[in-house]
Amino acid sequence: MSERTRLDHLYVHESVENVIPPEAFVEAFDHLDISVELVGDGESYDETDAVATYVPKPEFLDAGWVHCIRAGYDAFDTETYDAAGVPLTNSTGIHDTTVSEVAIGYMVSLARLLHVYRDNQNERNWYTPDYERPFTVENERLCVVGLGTIGQGIAERADALGMDVVGVRRSDESVPGVSEIFDPADLHDAIADARFVALALPHTPETEGLIGEAEFDVLRDDAYLVNVARGPLVDEDALVDALERDAIAGAGLDVFETEPLPDDSPLWDFEDVMISPHKGSATNRYHLDIADLVAENVERYQTGETLRNRVA
Numbered sequence: 001m002s003e004r005t006r007l008d009h010l011y012v013h014e015s016v017e018n019v020i021p022p023e024a025f026v027e028a029f030d031h032l033d034i035s036v037e038l039v040g041d042g043e044s045y046d047e048t049d050a051v052a053t054y055v056p057k058p059e060f061l062d063a064g065w066v067h068c069i070r071a072g073y074d075a076f077d078t079e080t081y082d083a084a085g086v087p088l089t090n091s092t093g094i095h096d097t098t099v100s101e102v103a104i105g106y107m108v109s110l111a112r113l114l115h116v117y118r119d120n121q122n123e124r125n126w127y128t129p130d131y132e133r134p135f136t137v138e139n140e141r142l143c144v145v146g147l148g149t150i151g152q153g154i155a156e157r158a159d160a161l162g163m164d165v166v167g168v169r170r171s172d173e174s175v176p177g178v179s180e181i182f183d184p185a186d187l188h189d190a191i192a193d194a195r196f197v198a199l200a201l202p203h204t205p206e207t208e209g210l211i212g213e214a215e216f217d218v219l220r221d222d223a224y225l226v227n228v229a230r231g232p233l234v235d236e237d238a239l240v241d242a243l244e245r246d247a248i249a250g251a252g253l254d255v256f257e258t259e260p261l262p263d264d265s266p267l268w269d270f271e272d273v274m275i276s277p278h279k280g281s282a283t284n285r286y287h288l289d290i291a292d293l294v295a296e297n298v299e300r301y302q303t304g305e306t307l308r309n310r311v312a
Contacts, residue, residue, distance in 0.1 A: 106252025
């Protein structure tokens with residue numbers, strides 16, 4: 001175990017309000033034996049302090065440890081944290097249920113037209129679809145691209161619904177509920193026969209634009225794209241083009257290249273595109289999920305153990 005100065009304080013930066021209620025988050029740490037306080041900008045920190053935050057601040061580099069409450073830590077300069085010797089952790093690994101339920105909800109809605117029925121309900125229209133249009137997800141092939149925590153959560157739930165689940169990831173280690181695993185180099189083979197393709201990858205230089213014109217040409221024309229990962233994984237211009245020329249059937253999108261999605265985006269106008277405002281993890285206990293992770297790392301920090309989800 002490495003030598004560390006013990007923590008005396010956990011400071012919750014006000015920026016956490018972007019995704020969770022700050023006061024409730026602070027209250028979730030009542031059981032800790034260190035002080036927990038909600039703070040704004042302008043505070044100073046030392047090595048006895050930990051900070052939980054949504055955004056980076058230069059002054060955090062004086063703290064003993066910083067936790068990004070997001071899974072994505074793109075905004076944080078990990079090299080700077082490494083140089084300062086300040087551990088940086090993130091909130092990956094806690095979204096298997098929340099985000100995967102949204103992905104499953106998209107697929108069931110797109111298959112059974114629940115989104116169309118709701119649209120017609122708003123117009124008080126007793127809508128009857130073409131007989132051939134609704135279908136069940138049972139026995140349909142789902143390709144999950146990325147089999148980390150979220151991807152495995154999607155695969156587990158899709159398998160329970162009777163879907164034929166295949167996946168894409170670097171490791172060929174078996175995953176429960178996944179019948180076949182493809183190497184990333186074989187992405188086109190993996191998605192070619194899929195009725196649904198669900199993205200569950202982080203945004204990296206390698207994954208940016210992963211799904212573009214070539215991939216939409218490979219997909220079945222009755223296929224649906226589900227993106228609950230990061231917007232830049234998909235070339236939105238290519239997606240719009242594919243939808244306009246009926247190269248694919250539709251999409252369920254929780255993330256976008258630009259957020260909020262601009263008013264003039266054509267994606268708003270497709271009946272078989274479902275849009276949610278990057279709220280895949282939003283539940284009434286999300287603050288507790290993050291607090292459990294932070295509290296675990298407080299204990300690990302105090303005992304000199306390796307911090308969970310350390311990214312710098």
